[in-house]
Amino acid sequence: MHISTKYSGSQQREVPQLALLQATLDAVKGHLAILDNRGVIIGVNRGWIDYAKINHLPHAEYGVGLNYLEICKPSADLHDPDAIKVSDGLDYVLSHPEPDRFIHEYLCPHPGDPRRSRWFSLSLTPFDFDGERYVLMAHEDVTEKHHLERTRKLLEAGIAQSRSGIMITNTLGTIEYVNEGFTHITGYAPIEVIGLNPRILKSGKISFETYLGLWSAISAGDNWKGQICNKKKDGSLYWEEMSVSPVRDSDGVITHFVAVKEDITLQRQQALLLKGVIDASSDAFFALDEHLRIVEFGHQAEAFLATPRESVLGTNFVQQFLTDETSRDAINTNFLDFPRDFFGKTERIKMRKGNGDLLSVEISMTSLIFQGEQRYCGFIRDITEILRKENLLLEAQKMESVGQMASGLAHDFNNHLHIIMGCLDLALMEPAEGEPFLQNARSAAKQGMALTRALSSFARKSVERIVPANVNELITELRPLVQQTVGRRTKLAIDLNEDIFPILIDVNAFNNALINLMVNARDAMEGPRSRVTIHTKSLELVNVESSKYDLPAGQYVVVSIEDNGVGMTQEVIDKALEPFFTTKPEGTGTGLGLSMVYGFCRQFGGSVHITSEQGRGTIVELVLPAMSMDDPSSQRMN
Numbered sequence: 001m002h003i004s005t006k007y008s009g010s011q012q013r014e015v016p017q018l019a020l021l022q023a024t025l026d027a028v029k030g031h032l033a034i035l036d037n038r039g040v041i042i043g044v045n046r047g048w049i050d051y052a053k054i055n056h057l058p059h060a061e062y063g064v065g066l067n068y069l070e071i072c073k074p075s076a077d078l079h080d081p082d083a084i085k086v087s088d089g090l091d092y093v094l095s096h097p098e099p100d101r102f103i104h105e106y107l108c109p110h111p112g113d114p115r116r117s118r119w120f121s122l123s124l125t126p127f128d129f130d131g132e133r134y135v136l137m138a139h140e141d142v143t144e145k146h147h148l149e150r151t152r153k154l155l156e157a158g159i160a161q162s163r164s165g166i167m168i169t170n171t172l173g174t175i176e177y178v179n180e181g182f183t184h185i186t187g188y189a190p191i192e193v194i195g196l197n198p199r200i201l202k203s204g205k206i207s208f209e210t211y212l213g214l215w216s217a218i219s220a221g222d223n224w225k226g227q228i229c230n231k232k233k234d235g236s237l238y239w240e241e242m243s244v245s246p247v248r249d250s251d252g253v254i255t256h257f258v259a260v261k262e263d264i265t266l267q268r269q270q271a272l273l274l275k276g277v278i279d280a281s282s283d284a285f286f287a288l289d290e291h292l293r294i295v296e297f298g299h300q301a302e303a304f305l306a307t308p309r310e311s312v313l314g315t316n317f318v319q320q321f322l323t324d325e326t327s328r329d330a331i332n333t334n335f336l337d338f339p340r341d342f343f344g345k346t347e348r349i350k351m352r353k354g355n356g357d358l359l360s361v362e363i364s365m366t367s368l369i370f371q372g373e374q375r376y377c378g379f380i381r382d383i384t385e386i387l388r389k390e391n392l393l394l395e396a397q398k399m400e401s402v403g404q405m406a407s408g409l410a411h412d413f414n415n416h417l418h419i420i421m422g423c424l425d426l427a428l429m430e431p432a433e434g435e436p437f438l439q440n441a442r443s444a445a446k447q448g449m450a451l452t453r454a455l456s457s458f459a460r461k462s463v464e465r466i467v468p469a470n471v472n473e474l475i476t477e478l479r480p481l482v483q484q485t486v487g488r489r490t491k492l493a494i495d496l497n498e499d500i501f502p503i504l505i506d507v508n509a510f511n512n513a514l515i516n517l518m519v520n521a522r523d524a525m526e527g528p529r530s531r532v533t534i535h536t537k538s539l540e541l542v543n544v545e546s547s548k549y550d551l552p553a554g555q556y557v558v559v560s561i562e563d564n565g566v567g568m569t570q571e572v573i574d575k576a577l578e579p580f581f582t583t584k585p586e587g588t589g590t591g592l593g594l595s596m597v598y599g600f601c602r603q604f605g606g607s608v609h610i611t612s613e614q615g616r617g618t619i620v621e622l623v624l625p626a627m628s629m630d631d632p633s634s635q636r637m638n
Helices: 012-028 046-054 070-075 081-095 145-162 180-186 207-218 266-279 301-304 317-321 324-329 382-430 435-459 473-486 505-525 569-573 591-604
Strands: 032-036 041-044 103-106 118-129 130-139 167-170 176-177 224-231 235-246 254-263 286-291 292-295 346-352 358-370 375-380 466-469 491-496 501-504 529-543 554-563 607-612 618-624
Touching: 012 041, 012 046, 032 046, 081 118, 081 130, 118 145, 145 207, 167 180, 180 254, 180 346, 207 224, 207 235, 235 266, 286 301, 301 375, 317 346, 317 382, 324 607, 346 591, 466 473, 466 505, 473 505, 473 529, 473 554, 501 505, 501 618, 505 529, 505 554, 505 591, 505 618, 569 607, 591 607, 591 618
Parallel strands: 491 529
Antiparallel strands: 032 041, 032 130, 103 118, 118 130, 167 176, 167 254, 224 235, 235 254, 286 292, 286 375, 346 358, 358 375, 466 501, 529 554, 554 618, 607 618
């Protein structure tokens, strides 16, 4: 027996009743105990005993015969709030003439593992029997219920406070719930829409087929997601991205639909504006993911790269368009470091079209984080026509230089011809002693040939041909024309460092750049003491952060032209490389000389650096990358 008879009246009368009561208590789920009017436990059920065994309670009778008040009092005296409430509650139900049922939920911490702490619901139900007060004490483990309730409250709070609009309807489409986010987006308070149909939001801008597809999907138990144009309470239109999901009961029957709404009006406007800008641009837009796979490809790129958008989405940009052949043509580009080498500047390269042809383009890029993911975006510009016009300007500028040099050349040729004719006349008059005269004639003819060869090299039509070259040899070959450019009254000094790196270069472009700089030097000098010096040297950049050249680490060749002319202010230096900027009088210069020199250097991965001071001359340095040491032809040229 789990119910004590120690405090009962007649044994014969009460034993059968106690047995019946015991059986009843054992059949009830939960942990039950009966207390007498002093708070002593006089009986417990099977659930109480099972729980006591699981928790290794030390009392042999599982608490029967102990005073529950005395169990609570020590904890209450230690200011345990739960023990205080239980002690006060038990005092109340035992002493009050007509007490109510006392219920209290409390957390029972596990001493060793907080994950095993449990929530219990304690109920004390008083009843009178034979004039005596008794209490039915019930303990119920409500941990799961408590967690579910807490989760429900958190969920309700989260939904209510979410900035996303949330709407719940029944299967007929009647609105049963909306949150504050819905009110913020639409302007409708909950009381204004509950009981109505979501069609009050319709703008008339969305087709019937769209709504039909929505209801067909969710009625079949599928989720639906799309963009809808709706109307607010004040009549203004807005765009929302909405996802609708069915809610099922425990039997799998759909009972409700939940719609989550995000106001995307601003994002949509910005996207449409951006798309308009991109579509209106003559340049081609593209975007890559962190693995350089193409995620966007503008219609302009489709056109001049002759490649359909659908065929390149998801492919690697470098492998698709920037081949080994391309990188060999674009000497300045290291595609192993793509796209980092392209950030913050515009590079001229060649890209492979869909039909295999190569196309000259300018490419500029930037890096950004989009929705937490790395993205690379850029524009491509077809510069075929620009290059054609640049070549025309280049040829025109060459002819301008040739015209300026024509009188000097004619004078020099006349001098050489007079020497030749005079020597030949003397040789004819004195045949026996004519050899020295013939030698002088031969020497004068060779000087005229060198001048002609230099002029031909400079003036011939530019055809890009990139070859290994030694800048010392190029400068030496061009020396007669350089002297003619600066004039006979200007002292020309050439200081060539013999230990020079080889470079890959377009010889015609280099010659033109050098002559351009000599023209600028000539025009900047005044008086009889004019002096121009050409220096060459090899340069190895290691600590690029402290370098004045703004170039990556590596080996370079520097060709510098130094004059003792009027010099430049810092303001002029800052603008000197800009196209069409000139300090010369109107009609005496195009303003393209230095910008073309800069474009030539950038095309081959180099740069231009200017040092100058008013009244103290100018130094212009052409910095060009040396050939890779992996190339068998890259041994130093002496």
